Amino acid sequence: MLSKRLKALSDFIPDGSKVIDVGADHALLDIYLTKEKNCLCLATDISEKCVWKALENIKKHQVQVKVKVADGLKGLTLNDEIIVIAGMGTQTILKIVPNNLTNDLIISSHHDIPLLRREMFKKGYYIFKEQAVYDKRYYVIIYFKKGRKKTNCYVSPFLTSNKEYMRFLLKKYENIFIHTKNKKEKLKIYLLMRKIKKFL
Ligand SMILES: C[S@@+](CC[C@H](N)C(=O)[O-])C[C@H]1O[C@@H](n2cnc3c(N)ncnc32)[C@H](O)[C@@H]1O
Numbered sequence: 724m725l726s727k728r729l730k731a732l733s734d735f736i737p738d739g740s741k742v743i744d745v746g747a748d749h750a751l752l753d754i755y756l757t758k759e760k761n762c763l764c765l766a767t768d769i770s771e772k773c774v775w776k777a778l779e780n781i782k783k784h785q786v787q788v789k790v791k792v793a794d795g796l797k798g799l800t801l802n803d804e805i806i807v808i809a810g811m812g813t814q815t816i817l818k819i820v821p822n823n824l825t826n827d828l829i830i831s832s833h834h835d836i837p838l839l840r841r842e843m844f845k846k847g848y849y850i851f852k853e854q855a856v857y858d859k860r861y862y863v864i865i866y867f868k869k870g871r872k873k874t875n876c877y878v879s880p881f882l883t884s885n886k887e888y889m890r891f892l893l894k895k896y897e898n899i900f901i902h903t904k905n906k907k908e909k910l911k912i913y914l915l916m917r918k919i920k921k922f923l
Pocket residue numbers: 729745746747748749767768769770773793794795796808809810811815819
């Protein structure tokens with residue numbers, strides 16, 4: 724029922740957690756968490772159409788999942804829920820996360836992962852856990868907690884033991900290297916590639 728990406732994300736969530744899934748769309752994650760991990764979920768989406776789709780799925784699976792139309796966290800009362808934001812780009816995700824937020828966050832952005840790590844660090848979050856999962860393409864899932872700890876935005880120490888992902892990352896930077904004209908940028912990417920090679 725769940726994609727490999729969403730299953731990996733669900734594995735980050737402890738049994739019995741309270742969860743707010745922002746941009747839940749089909750709410751499949753919430754249905755799974757409620758059924759299999761005894762979680763209490765609120766599935767939200769900015770699109771009314773998606774919330775109707777979620778409601779249909781929830782009815783079909785006969786589970787108790789709350790739903791709400793909402794733009795990000797606007798208008799939601801927050802307590803100690805884990806907030807999930809998955810399946811969007813980093814810019815959209817960063818707009819959803821206010822600077823004064825303290826909840827745990829599990830984020831899976833479709834792109835700009837270094838930017839996500841850097842901006843979340845600026846918002847006072849550190850990486851508690853992280854995983855790269857291959858589901859037709861690579862997705863990175865990051866569990867952020869509020870607090871100060873150094874973050875490596877480009878080569879996450881959580882991912883360096885995943886040789887296949889390191890090979891993918893190296894290929895990506897090799898491609899960027901070839902197409903970069905700026906000398907300073909080229910040197911930065913070269914050093915990054917050298918660092919990644921150490922893990923292969
Ligand atoms: C590609 S779907 C991802 C669905 C699910 N989270 C997943 O990872 O499979 C992205 C969803 O985010 C919703 N979305 C985009 N911006 C949003 C916002 N500011 N607040 C809430 N939902 C948003 C879209 O309507 C869409 O349903």
